[in-house]
Structure formats: structure tokens, C-alpha cells
Amino acid sequence: MAHKKIINQLESYIKGELGTARQQQIKAHLAQCSSCRREYLFLKQYFKVVKKLTLAEPPADMFRRIREQTDRADGSHAEKKILLFKPYFYRIAALITFIGSGILAFYYLNQSSSLPVASEKRTPAVESAAACRTDRESNIENKKVKKVKEEKTILDRKQAASELYRRQKKDKEKTADHLAEQDLQTDDTLTDPAAPLPHSRKRQTAAESMALSGNGGALAKKVYREKQILSGSSLPPVVTEITNQTDIICISNTVVRFVLKVAHKRLDAVLSLTNKIPDYKVDKQTVKEDYYFFSFVRQN
Amino acid sequence: MALLRLIYCLIQESLFSKEQAAEDLKCLQQIRQGEKKYFTRLTEKYQKMIFNLCYRFFNNYDTAADLTQEIFIRIYRKLSSFKGKSMFSTWVYRVAVNYCKNHAVSGRFLFFKKVDGLEQQDKEGFSYKREPVDERSDPQQVLSQKQNSALIQQALTRLDPRKRMLLVLRDMQAMSYREVAAVLKIKQGTVKSALARARADLRAILTGEFHFGT
Numbered sequence: 260m261a262h263k264k265i266i267n268q269l270e271s272y273i274k275g276e277l278g279t280a281r282q283q284q285i286k287a288h289l290a291q292c293s294s295c296r297r298e299y300l301f302l303k304q305y306f307k308v309v310k311k312l313t314l315a316e317p318p319a320d321m322f323r324r325i326r327e328q329t330d331r332a333d334g335s336h337a338e339k340k341i342l343l344f345k346p347y348f349y350r351i352a353a354l355i356t357f358i359g360s361g362i363l364a365f366y367y368l369n370q371s372s373s374l375p376v377a378s379e380k381r382t383p384a385v386e387s388a389a390a391c392r393t394d395r396e397s398n399i400e401n402k403k404v405k406k407v408k409e410e411k412t413i414l415d416r417k418q419a420a421s422e423l424y425r426r427q428k429k430d431k432e433k434t435a436d437h438l439a440e441q442d443l444q445t446d447d448t449l450t451d452p453a454a455p456l457p458h459s460r461k462r463q464t465a466a467e468s469m470a471l472s473g474n475g476g477a478l479a480k481k482v483y484r485e486k487q488i489l490s491g492s493s494l495p496p497v498v499t500e501i502t503n504q505t506d507i508i509c510i511s512n513t514v515v516r517f518v519l520k521v522a523h524k525r526l527d528a529v530l531s532l533t534n535k536i537p538d539y540k541v542d543k544q545t546v547k548e549d550y551y552f553f554s555f556v557r558q559n
Numbered sequence: 560m561a562l563l564r565l566i567y568c569l570i571q572e573s574l575f576s577k578e579q580a581a582e583d584l585k586c587l588q589q590i591r592q593g594e595k596k597y598f599t600r601l602t603e604k605y606q607k608m609i610f611n612l613c614y615r616f617f618n619n620y621d622t623a624a625d626l627t628q629e630i631f632i633r634i635y636r637k638l639s640s641f642k643g644k645s646m647f648s649t650w651v652y653r654v655a656v657n658y659c660k661n662h663a664v665s666g667r668f669l670f671f672k673k674v675d676g677l678e679q680q681d682k683e684g685f686s687y688k689r690e691p692v693d694e695r696s697d698p699q700q701v702l703s704q705k706q707n708s709a710l711i712q713q714a715l716t717r718l719d720p721r722k723r724m725l726l727v728l729r730d731m732q733a734m735s736y737r738e739v740a741a742v743l744k745i746k747q748g749t750v751k752s753a754l755a756r757a758r759a760d761l762r763a764i765l766t767g768e769f770h771f772g773t
Contacts, residue, residue: 267755
């Protein structure tokens, strides 16, 4: 610590700026301490050289050059900032470049997607590549158009089917009303065993509508045709009992045959029915979605 | 108000006399009013000191001349930023010091030094041809002085810019601790301790590499 303090004061000691007491103290320390003495000797020589250094003369034309430069630097004493060196210049330039490139890219992409690339001079390879690209694009477009058309046709069909269904439903309601009126007018006809029951008639119309709409399938169509030929039929009482329950519907009833639409879960009821009506036997059996269609034929 | 500021500046720093400081302020006022010729007065007044600062700092005559020119143009452009919080001379020195430090750090000087320095250096590698000394002295002493000053200059260039600037300002420009502290914007105590470290480094270079004083 003492060494450091003395080294810091060596300059003042050499220049004789310290008090006599301090000068004596340092002198005594230097006589004892070799490292401080080395520092002192160096500094003494260093200051001797430095003291003799005089100011160097600048070049003769330097002043003239400075004057020329300052004259050129415009009349105002204030620093004129060129736009190029203003801090926000680069930000604005970057922003403009970014926006410009974005607009160009957008324009180019739009142009390339809407129009085929038209260039005067093209190499065969480039042309073939472009042709392939256009072919691919046209194929994709064709596929898209086809898909749209198909969707349209499906929608049209669905609409047509729904319209047809609505019309048939109306017709069915009309015929049901008409039959009900007829039943009310001629009560005597009910006693006739050959005459069909209003209930069965309604079932017939249902079978007809189903056959028309294609819900019953080929079997229902066939039944409908048979119904056209034969007229007048009645279900055995056991069948009417069962069909009064849910999930078993008699969709067709003729003299020799009747068709039941049965839900899967009610299959056991139909199987038990076959034992109860020995004069009828199952002729055909088809499955459609969640239903069975059983065709019972009277045995001769 | 201006007078109070001037007094405050004079108390803080004493690079120049009271009259010189007042003259500087007068020149500045004239320049601000559009009288360009007053800047030439200021240039005349400070060019030698700034040139010597650059010369001692870079140990290259041509570089010092170029840099002095650049510094004065910078001062001219930045005159509006001088608020009068310090003496004008201190402000001028501060601009010069910062410019020299930046120039030294930027590395541009390293390239030019090699090219420019060749013609000034003798076969031993010391550049003392332009070294100004008192010619009336004994020729032997003059030669010795030239050699020693060249050695010191060479060793100075090995120091880092901060230490080099401290030694240039204090030892070669003969500034007081207070003035050095004002120019470098550091405390006087810091100046003293930093100077001691800089001199120790210089001694190590001079005695180790250049056999100074042997």
C-alpha cells in the first residue's frame, strides 16, 4: 500500500510539488526500496525527455484544406443531416421494399394462376414442363367440375325423390280418405268376407307407395303386380293380432299371399307365427337394412 | 447568465485564460449569426494543439494531418450541439479525443500505418525524422533526445488507446489533472491512478523491448 502511494506521488516528487516533510519521507523510502527506486529513475528520465518535446508544426496547407472543407460544408453552422444517414431512413426503405415485394409477388401469383405463361422464347424443356403443368392443372379443374356436377345431380335426384314421396303421400292420404268415405257409405260391404278390410286396404296403399318408391325392393313390386291381378283377400286373425303390435307391418295382402315387414328384434314373433298358421308357409325371405321381409303363401 | 457560465467554466477548467474563453464564446455567437469567417479564427487557434494531439497519439505525421482536418470539419458540423456546459477548448479536445479513439479502435489506422510509416522510419524502425527538438542544444544531446522521444512514441503506440490518450494529454500536452479529468469526463483521482498504471505499462514496454535508459 505504501509503495503504491509513493509511486503515485513520484511525479510530484520529481517536479518538486510536495511539502518538504513528504519529500524527505519519499527520499528516505527510495534509499531503502529498490523497486520504487527503479520506478523513480525511469520516471525521472521519462519526464526529462517528455519535457523537452516541443509542439510539432502542422503541414502548411492543412489550414487551407480545413477552410476549403468547411466552405464546402454549406453555410450553416449546424450539421446538415443527409437523408441517407438519418436513423429512420433505413427503416422506411426496408418497409417500402417489403411492401413492394409483397405487391409484386401477389400480382405475379395472380397473373400466373389466371393466365397461361406466355413467353416469346422458350426452351423445349421449359415448354414441356409448362405443358405438363397446364395439363395437370386442367385435369384437376376437370375433376373439380365433374365432382360439382355429380353433387348437383345427386341433389337433383334427392329433390326429385323427396317431391315424389310428398306426392305419393298426398295421394295416399286422399285414397285413405276416399276409402273411409266409401266404408261409411256402404256398411254392408264389410260383411262380405271377400271384400278387403279398410285396414288391409290402407296396407295395400302403403305397399303400393313403397313399391313405387323402391323401398320394398323387387319383392314388393312383385306383390304389387299380384295384387293387380287378384283382388279381395283377408289376413288370418292371428296375423292381424301380431301386426297390430309394433314393428310388424303387413305391407301387402292378397288372396294367396301376404308380406310382412319385421324389425330384427321382432323376428321371434314371426317364427312363432309360422306354427300358428299352418295353411300359410314362408315363400321368400329378404333382408333390407334393419328389416326382414317375409312373404307368406297360402298352401293349396 | 453567459458571464456566470463563463466563471463556472473557468473554475472547473483552466485550459485557457479568461480572455481566450471569452473570445471563443464571442466567435461562437458570430458563427451562429452566420459569420463563417470566425470559424477560421477558431481553427487557427486550435489547429496546432489538435494536430499535436493526433501526432502524439498515432505517431504518424500524415495521419495526424488528415485526422486534424476531419476533426475540424466534425467540429464545424457539430457546433450546434455545443451547449456551453464546459469551456469551448475542453469541448474541442473532447471531440478530438473521441475521434482519435474511435479511429484507433476502428482498425483503419492499422492498415494505413504500415504504408505511411515506411518512409518515415529508419533502418532501426524508429521514426524521429520529424521529431521537433531544440536545435541550439549539443548535437549529441539532440540525437539522444531524438532517439529517446522516438522510443517513447513507439512504446506509446503499443499501449491501449485509453492509456495512451491519458499519457498524451498529461505528459505531452502538459494538461493539469483537472483538465484531463474534464476532457475525459472522469474523476481526478481516477486520472491519477490510471496514469500511474499507464506509466508502469509504458515502463515495462520501454525497458523490456526498447532497452530505454540503458
